[in-house]
Amino acid sequence: MPRSEIRDGSPLARVRSLCLAFPGTEQRESHGEPCWFAGGKKTFVMAAQEHHDDRTAIWVAAPEGVQTALVAAEPERYFRPPYVGHRGWVGVYLDVDDIDWPHVEELVEDGWRGVAPKRLLAALDAT
Template identity: 40%
Template structure:
């Protein structure tokens, strides 16, 4: 936690720590955070059932404005319900080279098995223990005479270096043009007979040899925004969307009333909504034989 906090003080760090929370009111990190001017939340889990405790924790995180959760020595396994509520937004650092040695006693296992290296991994948290996508790893050489404690001490240094870099990269990916275009591409090209070309300097998706149904604008005309452009029913729908959330939706220049631009670079994109908008737009230009094919697949 301290390593993440002090890394956040660098001028070019893309994240800030808004809350340090613990289930042990005596955790030393709480005093450190308070001394550094960071808000804290402590609630013992003793005497509380797990869902009630996690509900209080969840409320504290949201009240603080947290967008991501970085676990740092939090030794209680989070329930599936909590993880799902923060899906894709919880990271953890684990003292092994995953998928090796999930759970506890990782250094002991590396030594008993005669491994040449221990190490650490930063991964996305999923409901399965230590099983989410790995974002980064650092191998740490095992030395003659190492014990679990001596190996753990060196792995801890590696954790401090690795975690802040992985967290910074993960936070920034939702504002990275490459990541955002890739997310749209995966969903657009998953639609029947869709293809990708470059049009007006933008990634453009359409029916192969047919009409276009989506563009990704990256700083188009120097507006500083990354946005998905999709077809809609017309001016009324366009106005309604903009009125609902003018920070996210806007009228794309030169595209007219039949299109809407959806900001992708706000850091909280709902990719299910993006997939739905892409499919609707695709349906508006796809021939009947293709929409019938998709309808038949949806029926199963």
């Protein structure tokens, strides 16, 4: 399966649904992987399907300090991703048996809110 494909029913398909639920979000391929963009411009979640290792994960834009806290507390679930980790992004493993979906949902929303234009933030908050 090419890295850019997402199997229905997979954890990555659930992430796709979470991301596309936000107003003005688009999915496009970047570096051979599915990525989600707020307002069509800024990436807030990137898929990593065995891209740099044999794991399936997502990389999420995160507020300052979140990455450090999560990686220190639960390194079996969270990691510092290559390329964007120095900017505070957090990696979330999707190939674990017990994904903490409520927390993943929070991380995805925080990532989206961190890069979305004001008009899209207002649209989400109005619903």
